[in-house]
Structure formats: C-alpha cells, structure tokens
Amino acid sequence: MKTLIHGGYLIAMAGGQADVVTDGAVLIEDDRIAAVGAAAALAEHAATADRVIDARGQAILPGFVNTHTHLAGALSKAITEDVPTYGGPFRIALGMHENVIRREDVLLPGMVHGVEMLKTGTTTINECWWHQPQSARIIEAVGLRGIVAAEIREVDSSKIGFGRIERDWDERLVEEGLAEAQDLFENWHGRANGRITCRVAPDGPDRLRPPTLARLGELARKHGVGIHTHLCSVPGEAEFMQQSWGKTSIPLLHDLGLLGPDFIGAHCVFVDDADIAIMQETGACMSHTAFLVGKRGYYPPMDRIYRSGMRVSLGSDWLSNDMFKVMRSAIVIPRALFRDVGIRNAADVLRMATFDGACCLGLAHDVGSLEAGKKADVILVDLRKAWCQPLRTANLVANLVYNANGSDVTHVFVDGRLLVEQGRLTHLDETELFAEAQAVAEDVWARSAHLFAREGMA
Numbered sequence: 442m443k444t445l446i447h448g449g450y451l452i453a454m455a456g457g458q459a460d461v462v463t464d465g466a467v468l469i470e471d472d473r474i475a476a477v478g479a480a481a482a483l484a485e486h487a488a489t490a491d492r493v494i495d496a497r498g499q500a501i502l503p504g505f506v507n508t509h510t511h512l513a514g515a516l517s518k519a520i521t522e523d524v525p526t527y528g529g530p531f532r533i534a535l536g537m538h539e540n541v542i543r544r545e546d547v548l549l550p551g552m553v554h555g556v557e558m559l560k561t562g563t564t565t566i567n568e569c570w571w572h573q574p575q576s577a578r579i580i581e582a583v584g585l586r587g588i589v590a591a592e593i594r595e596v597d598s599s600k601i602g603f604g605r606i607e608r609d610w611d612e613r614l615v616e617e618g619l620a621e622a623q624d625l626f627e628n629w630h631g632r633a634n635g636r637i638t639c640r641v642a643p644d645g646p647d648r649l650r651p652p653t654l655a656r657l658g659e660l661a662r663k664h665g666v667g668i669h670t671h672l673c674s675v676p677g678e679a680e681f682m683q684q685s686w687g688k689t690s691i692p693l694l695h696d697l698g699l700l701g702p703d704f705i706g707a708h709c710v711f712v713d714d715a716d717i718a719i720m721q722e723t724g725a726c727m728s729h730t731a732f733l734v735g736k737r738g739y740y741p742p743m744d745r746i747y748r749s750g751m752r753v754s755l756g757s758d759w760l761s762n763d764m765f766k767v768m769r770s771a772i773v774i775p776r777a778l779f780r781d782v783g784i785r786n787a788a789d790v791l792r793m794a795t796f797d798g799a800c801c802l803g804l805a806h807d808v809g810s811l812e813a814g815k816k817a818d819v820i821l822v823d824l825r826k827a828w829c830q831p832l833r834t835a836n837l838v839a840n841l842v843y844n845a846n847g848s849d850v851t852h853v854f855v856d857g858r859l860l861v862e863q864g865r866l867t868h869l870d871e872t873e874l875f876a877e878a879q880a881v882a883e884d885v886w887a888r889s890a891h892l893f894a895r896e897g898m899a
C-alpha cells in the first residue's frame with residue numbers, strides 16, 4: 442500500500458527542529474515512511490500511489506507522543522478537576538478505581554479515551570494503571586502505538602489520603618500487579634506488528650516499600666525494558682519518604698538503581714535542586730503533565746528543570762488527552778508563574794510533544810519525526826479555520842500551537858494505517874461506542890453511590 446500526502450505545510454521535526462516546508466509531501470509505503478520532502482520532488486509517485494491525499498491548507502506532522510496516560514481515567518472525567526488533591530471528589534475517584542471498577546468496566550470507557558487521543562493527533566502513548574491487559578486490548582483496537590505497564594502498588598491508593606504518613610501495606614496487591622505484568626509480557630510485548638510493548642510501572646515511590654521497588658527494578662532489567670512511574674507527584678510524598686526511609690523519592694530510586702535514560706517519571710512537582718541534578722545526571726526523563734498539574738494548584742519548578750538540561754516530554758495523565766491543551770499549558774502556565782516569556786515557545790513544546798517524547802520512550806528510531814525509514818505515524822491538521830486565519834507562513838508553528846485544536850486534526854496514520862480520515866474514524870463506530878461506554882460509566886457511578894454519599898455529594 443502506497444500513499445502520497447502532498448501540498449501541505451510539512452513540519453517533519455527531523456532532529457527535533459520545527460522547520461516548515463510550505464509545499465511539502467510524505468510518501469508512505471506499508472507501515473513506513475518512504476520519502477519526505479518538497480511536493481515537487483515526490484510528485485512522480487502520484488502516478489503509482491494507491492492513495493493520494495491533497496493536504497493543501499493543512500499541516501503535516503509526526504503524530505504526538507504522550508508519555509503519561511491512564512485509559513481507565515475516562516471514568517473519572519470531570520469528577521476531580523475543581524477540587525484540591527485532598528478533596529472529597531478525589532477520594533471518590535480513587536475509591537471507584539480501587540474498589541468499584543472491575544476489569545470489564547475499563548474496556549469501553551477506555552476505548553473512548555483512546556479515541557480522543559487518536560482523533561486529536563496522538564499516535565503513541567505510555568500507559569499505566571491496573572487492569573492493563575484491557576488497556577493493551579484498547580490500544581490494539583483503537584490502533585494506537587502504546588507502551589503498556591501494569592501499575593504495581595503495595596497500598597490501596599484511596600486510603601493513602603495524601604499527606605498521611607501511615608500506610609497499610611498489602612503484599613497481595615503486589616502479587617496481583619506482578620501477575621498482571623507477567624500476563625502483559627507473555628501476551629502483549631511486541632504484539633500488533635510491534636506497536637505494543639511493555640514496561641514496568643511502580644505506582645510511585647511512596648506507594649511501595651523499598652525492597653519491592655528494588656524487585657521491580659530487577660524485573661525491568663530481566664525483560665530489558667524501561668520503568669514508568671509517578672514521581673514527586675503529591676503533597677506530603679517527600680515528608681512520607683523522609684520519615685519512613687530517611688530519603689526522599691529521587692535519591693532513594695537512585696540508590697536502588699532504578700534511574701537511567703529508560704526511566705520516565707510523571708509530574709515531578711515536589712522536587713528540589715538535588716533531585717533535579719540526580720535526574721539530569723542519570724539521564725532520567727520527566728513526563729511533564731503540564732495541563733493536569735495546573736488544575737491541582739501546583740506546578741513543577743520548570744524554570745530550574747529546563748535550566749538543568751533534564752530530559753522533559755509531555756503527558757496528559759488521566760482526564761483529558763488533547764495534546765494541544767498540554768502544549769499550550771506548558772507555555773502559558775510557567776510563563777505566568779516564573780514571569781518569564783522566554784521559558785518555552787511554540788517550537789519548543791511541539792518538539793516536546795513529538796521528538797522529545799519519542800526520545801524519552803526510547804522510540805526515536807521509529808517515531809517522533811517524519812523521516813524516511815521511520816514508522817508512518819503521521820497526522821494532518823487543518824489550518825483553514827477562523828482561529829488559524831489569516832495565516833503567515835513564517836509564523837506557522839506559533840499559529841498551529843497557540844490556535845489550532847485537537848478537533849482540527851483531519852487525518853491520522855499509525856503504522857501506515859489510515860485510522861482517521863476527514864475527522865472520522867475509519868475502523869470504529871463512534872456513536873455506538875459512546876452509547877455503550879455511557880451505559881458502563883453510569884453503572885460504575887451508580888455502584889459508587891456510597892462513595893459520593895460519604896462525601897455528601899449527589
């Protein structure tokens with residue numbers, strides 16, 4: 442199967458550079474990119490291509506790489522956004538996930554989250570939570586590229602109550618998580634033409650005892666894969682770690698040998714200069730959940746993090762997955778917080794959402810930029826919209842990042858498969874999926890009525 446996309450504004454992100462070719466083209470052969478360049482140079486392929494897409498007025502980009510997601514988070518959408526981390530709705534959401542939501546409840550709402558990701562231009566996700574064989578099924582069915590990891594915890598997260606020092610350690614949770622990880626490695630690692638791979642995911646350093654963390658490090662080494670975890674993500678984490686183990690999260694993980702270029706930590710809000718230095722020196726990566734953390738009323742010290750040279754990518758976390766929102770948040774929130782307009786610009790965040798994300802996940806050989814030989818994960822974004830017009834070509838990247846939205850994505854290819862065409866899914870019935878997912882969600886919320894009632898909420 443040969444596809445020629447031509448005539449659009451090509452932003453290939455080769456080497457991470459957001460350069461624009463105004464009349465660009467991409468040639469796809471099967472699952473890989475065969476050629477990238479000026480439309481005139483690739484015009485000869487129009488005669489032999491099975492499919493030719495006229496991309497005039499549209500940007501041609503590599504698909505976004507979202508380095509921290511939870512597909513099951515669809516069931517918590519709009520429940521926790523307006524409350525602080527300790528607030529009741531947060532307890533409801535975690536209580537639901539820990540004690541009400543069953544394996545079979547995750548599939549359809551998770552599909553909706555996956556569809557949101559795909560339709561807004563994300564082609565690769567780094568996913569963890571529990572019931573992860575379901576996430577693998579979702580990734581396979583939606584057509585995304587995904588790294589999946591069973592999130593392994595040693596404590597019921599709805600009982601931590603963030604800021605509490607006591608933990609009711611529960612070894613059974615670890616055994617359950619390890620069994621799920623085993624299932625993933627046996628049945629999903631390398632599946633779907635290599636689109637699905639697996640990692641090891643400790644829930645967070647404050648939710649497992651150090652010997653268990655060390656055990657997970659060994660598991661990752663055994664499989665030759667990286668580690669994905671929440672890191673310095675909630676108030677009270679540092680105090681808990683210090684009081685319990687005499688060390689905060691990042692120094693402890695470093696001592697246990699878990700930090701390195703194949704380590705990715707989400708959030709990194711409550712970090713000090715020593716933490717940042719360790720992350721930078723070990724080559725460990727951060728998933729900056731720029732939109733999510735702002736909702737919580739706190740933010741990582743991005744001024745010091747960027748200055749350190751620490752490796753940073755972008756993640757959405759669990760509620761809302763449009764990477765345009767994440768990119769914009771990664772510009773405007775730190776600008777306002779640190780009174781520094783120069784902290785990050787449109788080209789920087791576009792690089793973080795594509796090339797840097799691929800580097801952080803160890804996938805730069807295949808995705809993150811449009812280059813001959815790489816996987817054909819390609820998106821088109823329609824700029825013929827009032828919010829992007831009039832369009833000055835020299836400022837195209839700024840126009841795209843500040844003004845376009847995920848809903849302006851018209852075409853999405855993953856692994857050379859055209860999954861979104863003219864804004865519509867080519868392989869799934871969205872209307873039917875929404876109806877089915879709504880029924881599952883309403884059932885979950887009904888079964889969670891005691892949690893809502895406990896917080897005095899309807």
Ligand SMILES: [Zn+2]
Nearest residue numbers: 671707758759
């Ligand atoms: Zn998360």
